[in-house]
Amino acid sequence: MSSFEPLIAVFSCHYCSYAAADLAGSSRIQYPPNIRIIKVPCTGRVSANHILKALERGADGVYVAGCLEGTCHFISGNYKAQKRVQYVKALLSEINIEPERVEMHFMSAAQGSKFAAVAAEMTDVIKELGPSPLNHSRY
């Protein structure tokens, strides 16, 4: 199991978390290479379907990374995303998939170190959970 390297999809908004990822880069903060960013204009654009699609197509974990509470460039997109993440978590529980595979995170454009820390934390969490039961490519 120790060799398990999870694949984690991240929905990042253009204004905050994508910028935070850029800052982590320009600050050369090293973090685990398990995440794959899908850029969206606002996390409010991410529907429950998108999160489920990522899981269906083999992501072992998915998280949505939006602006800090109260600072969404589009006012409330991050809260909308948070609600959808909660909804997907409930769905996963119902079909006996660990809801911890899906998470919502908030960060500002200035928090490069937080972006890296969240990436590391999610990687640890998913490593602990093991491969997603939906991830057929791993069997």
Next chain:
Amino acid sequence: METELRIGVFVCHCGINIAGVLNIEDLCRYADTLPNVAMVQANVFTCAQKGTSEIEKVVKEQGLNRVVVAACTPRTHEPIFRACCQEAGINPYFFEMVNIREHCSWVHRHNKVYAQAKARDLIRMAVARASFLEPIGTFSSRVEPKAMVIGAGVAGMTCALAIADQGFEVILLEKEVRMGGLLRHLHKIAPCDVTASKLIGEKVAAAEKDDRVKCFTSARVEEVTGCIGNYVVKFSSGQESYTDKVGVIVVATGGVPLEPVDLFNYDGKRVITQSQLEARLKKGDIEAKSVVMIQCVGARIPERNYCSRICCMVAIKNSLHMKKAVKDAKVFVLFRDIQAYGVENEALFLKAREEGVRFIRYRLDNPPVVEDGRVRIYHPGMGKEVSLPADLVVLSTPIVASSDSEDLSKVLKVPVDENKFFLEAHPKLSPLDFATSGIYLCGNARFPATVREATYQALGAASRASIILSHDTIERVGTVAAVEAELCSGCFVCVKVCPYKVPRMNENGKAEIEPMQCQGCGICVAECPAEAIRFRYASDEQITAACNALHAPQEIRSEN
């Protein structure tokens, strides 16, 4: 039927920034195997003139209709490549960027094998997404030839006056009862010894005299809506409320010196701050024979980890003024490091030493101790503790962000950094712009600055703002949502969720979105239960394509 997809993939070395970690040749070979990819090319610097003209040439020669560039961040470089696509005769939105620098080579330097695999994945996801890109046109809107400058300190007033000089109207807001900001309280400005009140007094007079500058004091920004060229601002001044339209906004809200709490027996009488010392020097109300200044008070510590940068010069300047004001005054400056950059500052530092100001270094783990009338400090040169006479102790505290900067950042929807200073779009590429177009910043609002720096930032921000104001119209890209009437069931969800209240129901019971007002967040698109809202900039097809490509197709196929 659409013409056949021909995707061109351009992989950038970025010198050694990418190529130092990733194997570019392997990425090119890999990209070549992906569906719809017609050609792949590597460049040393794709964003340089040579790289972009190469893209234009190849697109034309090979008849490419989608372009994918694997390089750095789209947040800075996407506009360059979109323009390049346009030059080559394809829609600028037939372009997709993969960030294999900030998101890969720079952050996985010690894990080259995984970094390589990740870069392949990212390129595959981008190519998959590129297949579903849609053309997006532009439309133009009128620019309101008026600016709003928030903060009437030296930066705000310089900026407002410069914009007015270009012939535009400016709304200048000051939260205090009087304009002038920090300079109202200061004595002399280093290095040329200008009297602060004179400098700022002239600016206040000029702003009040200029018909194009409308000054409001005791002012507060209540609400800002709209976008570049057409911001609708609501603000108050005293008891009055105002609503106006402006094309651009400049944030020049400044900062404040930290008020020491429980530091070095601070009491505001015999232990004071540099700004209190300046007030006393200004009044000529000073007779201390022996002054000890302590630097980095509340700065460069774990909870406030930045250097305020200007306090060393303030201490050096004030130590010289002390020497002048009180005959035979003894001045000691206890410092951790001295920041006296540039020609004049260094000269002033040397002058202070020549005139007998003593500089003694202390370490954070062994700070000076302030006692009644004396300061004890370990003297590294003497190798022992010394006790200095101190009629007056002056603490050099850092400039901190104003207490309301966070509130304003929420109203304007622009970011602040961890110390609550406003954060620019990019430190080098757009140091005076916010990521939100049409909003600019200058002065202490970003970071502690000298008057000189605040002034040239203000002039810079004024020119950035004037670029927008000098056009009658601004081109806006149609990255907006649109309702497909035949699919709309009239459920009102979009009307309810839009943070800007743009969608409305028409007489046929179908939702309508006015493109001019749509901000392009995509919230309604994700919420619409009938999937009746199209969003060409980030369509379901594009996002799903990226999800589908998370794993290489053969991996999935082997299972099926």
